[in-house]
Amino acid sequence: MPDGTLTVAVIGLGTMGPGIIATLARGGMPVRAHDLSPAAVERARAAVPQAAAVLDRLGVAPPTTGEGAVSFHDDLAGAVAGAGLVIENVPEKVEVKAAVYRALDPLLPAGTIVASDTSGIPITTLQGFLSHPERLVGMHWSNPPHIIPMIEVIAGEKTAPATVAFITDLVRSLKLLPVVVKKDVPGFVENRILYALLREAIDLVDQGVIDEEGLDTCVSWGIGYKLSVVGPMRLLDMAGLDIYQSVAGFLNADLSARRDVAGYVTERTRAGKLGIKSGEGIFPYTPDQIAALQAERARRLVAVRRILEGRDG
Ligand SMILES: NC(=O)C1=CN([C@@H]2O[C@H](COP(=O)(O)OP(=O)(O)OC[C@H]3O[C@@H](n4cnc5c(N)ncnc54)[C@H](O)[C@@H]3O)[C@@H](O)[C@H]2O)C=CC1
Numbered sequence: 001m002p003d004g005t006l007t008v009a010v011i012g013l014g015t016m017g018p019g020i021i022a023t024l025a026r027g028g029m030p031v032r033a034h035d036l037s038p039a040a041v042e043r044a045r046a047a048v049p050q051a052a053a054v055l056d057r058l059g060v061a062p063p064t065t066g067e068g069a070v071s072f073h074d075d076l077a078g079a080v081a082g083a084g085l086v087i088e089n090v091p092e093k094v095e096v097k098a099a100v101y102r103a104l105d106p107l108l109p110a111g112t113i114v115a116s117d118t119s120g121i122p123i124t125t126l127q128g129f130l131s132h133p134e135r136l137v138g139m140h141w142s143n144p145p146h147i148i149p150m151i152e153v154i155a156g157e158k159t160a161p162a163t164v165a166f167i168t169d170l171v172r173s174l175k176l177l178p179v180v181v182k183k184d185v186p187g188f189v190e191n192r193i194l195y196a197l198l199r200e201a202i203d204l205v206d207q208g209v210i211d212e213e214g215l216d217t218c219v220s221w222g223i224g225y226k227l228s229v230v231g232p233m234r235l236l237d238m239a240g241l242d243i244y245q246s247v248a249g250f251l252n253a254d255l256s257a258r259r260d261v262a263g264y265v266t267e268r269t270r271a272g273k274l275g276i277k278s279g280e281g282i283f284p285y286t287p288d289q290i291a292a293l294q295a296e297r298a299r300r301l302v303a304v305r306r307i308l309e310g311r312d313g
């Protein structure tokens with residue numbers, strides 16, 4: 001059972017690392033952070049306190065023992081020394097994660113749990129790279145991880161039930177919402193749903209049915225707004241299953257079923273247009289616009305979460 005004395009190592013400090021570190025430290029845990037890239041470490045040193053400031057606005061208080069200390073380590077061995085939990089947050093490429101697990105394997109103290117924040121690589125695949133696969137579990141946070149309260153917990157074929165319980169207890173101790181995924185399918189649950197939506201969204205823009213601005217307005221103020229209050233299963237009940245039966249009867253066959261990644265995305269990634277991390281993706285961004293977009297996203301998510309939790313409004 002995790003408690004405030006659990007030390008956590010976070011490996012990979014890109015988009016996800018800093019918010020995860022701030023959340024764990026606010027929960028009272030000492031956090032030891034490591035990234036191969038000195039530039040990523042420097043960005044994380046600035047981003048962790050920014051995420052902590054958002055936790056203040058969310059009203060997340062540390063335990064009576066106080067906030068955990070955050071330390072940065074140049075080497076993997078230094079980062080995992082004394083850790084009871086290692087959270088792996090490196091890029092979504094099997095070969096990159098495999099190299100990290102092979103390097104971690106001889107360094108792990110007996111009993112240390114390893115959690116992967118993979119977006120959808122089956123945990124069973126990753127278990128092949130560790131000599132104690134029973135201690136590896138999926139812990140899939142959502143971006144921005146210090147604000148989105150739901151965390152998927154995924155067992156691979158060899159994950160011990162005690163490992164799943166350790167992570168679900170930890171998530172609950174942070175007053176967040178663990179969702180245990182019952183089968184280790186690619187993409188788990190959240191990203192199977194998100195990527196079904198994204199495939200259709202990209203296809204609609206690519207076909208000229210709607211432009212990018214219109215697509216974002218339609219989804220954010222239509223289904224996005226609604227789904228934050230009523231999940232898909234209850235939404236079906238409120239719309240009427242007979243309506244779904246009729247519409248799905250002609251619509252499902254017309255929806256995008258493409259199996260590859262659309263050229264709309266591939267052409268941009270090949271050109272280095274990766275989104276805010278490279279200054280341009282679907283839209284171009286100046287540094288000021290990136291800062292404003294991130295601040296506005298945090299402001300709105302905090303406001304909505306407080307209302308949905310019944311704390312404001
Ligand atoms: N970006 C997102 O919205 C989300 C991403 N994820 C998942 O979380 C993981 C990390 O994603 P991001 O933070 O977006 O990636 P990122 O590319 O922003 O950051 C990854 C970091 O890992 C570092 N790294 C690479 N190899 C390393 C190694 N051998 N040792 C230590 N550090 C190393 C890189 O220097 C980089 O700073 C991925 O598996 C991703 O699929 C999960 C939820 C949301």
Ligand SMILES: Cc1ncc(C(=O)O)c(C(=O)O)c1O
Pocket residue numbers: 118119120141142143190191
């Ligand atoms: C595009 C995209 N892909 C993966 C994820 C994830 O949850 O792993 C996210 C996210 O928002 O968290 C995402 O936006």
